[in-house]
Amino acid sequence: xxxxxxxxxxxxxxxxxxxxxxxxxxxxxxxxxxxxxxxxxxxxxxxxxxxxxxxxxxxxxxxxxxxxxxxxxxxxxxxxxxxxxxxxxxxxxxxxxxxxxxxxxxxxxxxxxxxxxxxxxxxxxxxxxxxxxxxxxxxxxxxxxxx
Amino acid sequence: xxxxxxxxxxxxxxxxxxxxxxxxxxxxxxxxxxxxxxxxxxxxxxxxxxxxxxxxxxxxxxxxxxxxxxxxxxxxxxxxxxxxxxxxxxxxxxxxxxxxxxxxxxxxxxxxxxxxxxxxxxxxxxxxxxxxxxxxxxxxxxxxxxxxxxxxxxxxxxxxxxxxxxxxxxxxxxxxxxxxxxxxxxxxxxxxxxxxxxxxxxxxxxxxxxxxxxxxxxxxxxxxxxxxx
Numbered sequence: 001x002x003x004x005x006x007x008x009x010x011x012x013x014x015x016x017x018x019x020x021x022x023x024x025x026x027x028x029x030x031x032x033x034x035x036x037x038x039x040x041x042x043x044x045x046x047x048x049x050x051x052x053x054x055x056x057x058x059x060x061x062x063x064x065x066x067x068x069x070x071x072x073x074x075x076x077x078x079x080x081x082x083x084x085x086x087x088x089x090x091x092x093x094x095x096x097x098x099x100x101x102x103x104x105x106x107x108x109x110x111x112x113x114x115x116x117x118x119x120x121x122x123x124x125x126x127x128x129x130x131x132x133x134x135x136x137x138x139x140x141x142x143x144x145x146x147x
Numbered sequence: 148x149x150x151x152x153x154x155x156x157x158x159x160x161x162x163x164x165x166x167x168x169x170x171x172x173x174x175x176x177x178x179x180x181x182x183x184x185x186x187x188x189x190x191x192x193x194x195x196x197x198x199x200x201x202x203x204x205x206x207x208x209x210x211x212x213x214x215x216x217x218x219x220x221x222x223x224x225x226x227x228x229x230x231x232x233x234x235x236x237x238x239x240x241x242x243x244x245x246x247x248x249x250x251x252x253x254x255x256x257x258x259x260x261x262x263x264x265x266x267x268x269x270x271x272x273x274x275x276x277x278x279x280x281x282x283x284x285x286x287x288x289x290x291x292x293x294x295x296x297x298x299x300x301x302x303x304x305x306x307x308x309x310x311x312x313x314x315x316x317x318x319x320x321x322x323x324x325x326x327x328x329x330x331x332x333x334x335x336x337x338x339x340x341x342x343x344x345x346x347x348x349x350x351x352x353x354x355x356x357x358x359x360x361x362x363x364x365x366x367x368x369x370x371x372x373x374x375x376x
Contacts, residue, residue, distance in 0.1 A: 049309075069367065070365055070366055070367065071366045074371060090371065095242065095258075096362070097361075097363070
């Protein structure tokens, strides 16, 4: 689990304006290095250039759709922004063949599920991320890394 | 009667010892008498999106340099439109491939697009080839190494995942060998006189994946990946 608590909508960024103590910074720094070193074949179809691979974003919300498809699967959730408005987020996953090899199934998440998605946000600022993992309401984690 | 039983026991015992040797020497009719065995499901050991790491300069011709400047992985990567990767990029894709050896061919069944790459073992290149995404591949054995020569490409694809261009003059030679039971290496020599002033090389290592099967892969949901358009 990460050092920072996950709120309804929280951006965990090394470059953001979040005040962290030295222990928290060390944790985040280690996390970022791990992400950078994780150069395994996580996503098949296109490069990761459009995503900020130096930071993880965490978003808690309700699943509205799970697209079990190629070249990528997608999870769509409704989340609340800091003003309480509903915003849609989309998480991009690997291909379904690779996901199947790491225990994902077409019904792993279902509309109505309360989950938190962790991933690398699109650099263009859209509510889109390259999924790293999900955490279910009961605290169970499931990695989306397929290396 | 006793002698007959004795002879039968001796013959049976001899057969038990000899049978494994007989089967061990029986050629696999689908692989060729003495061809090394490359069959199995293989997966790249690491993803290398760029054939030329940052800080190194490809030996571009002016034409290729101009093409490379136009390349945008978010907009005009042919793969975003679900087009085939082409050779050699197909061999760098982080999806598994299964190698089959059948009479006159080595077949590489790629999970990426479920493409079947044919390497023809007992013929040369056909003349007047129509340009295609994966070209025309012919192979021969050099000891334990499968040498694959491919020409006949169209110029639609990229050589790697960041936009290295090529022309229809692309010529790729691969040396594929099983360095140990669980490891396969493909060494590439890439030349294209219209795009590069000299040939260059690349290499990809694969690990054997026992128990894996190639999954269906139909690229039918790419509607989100043109984010920057």
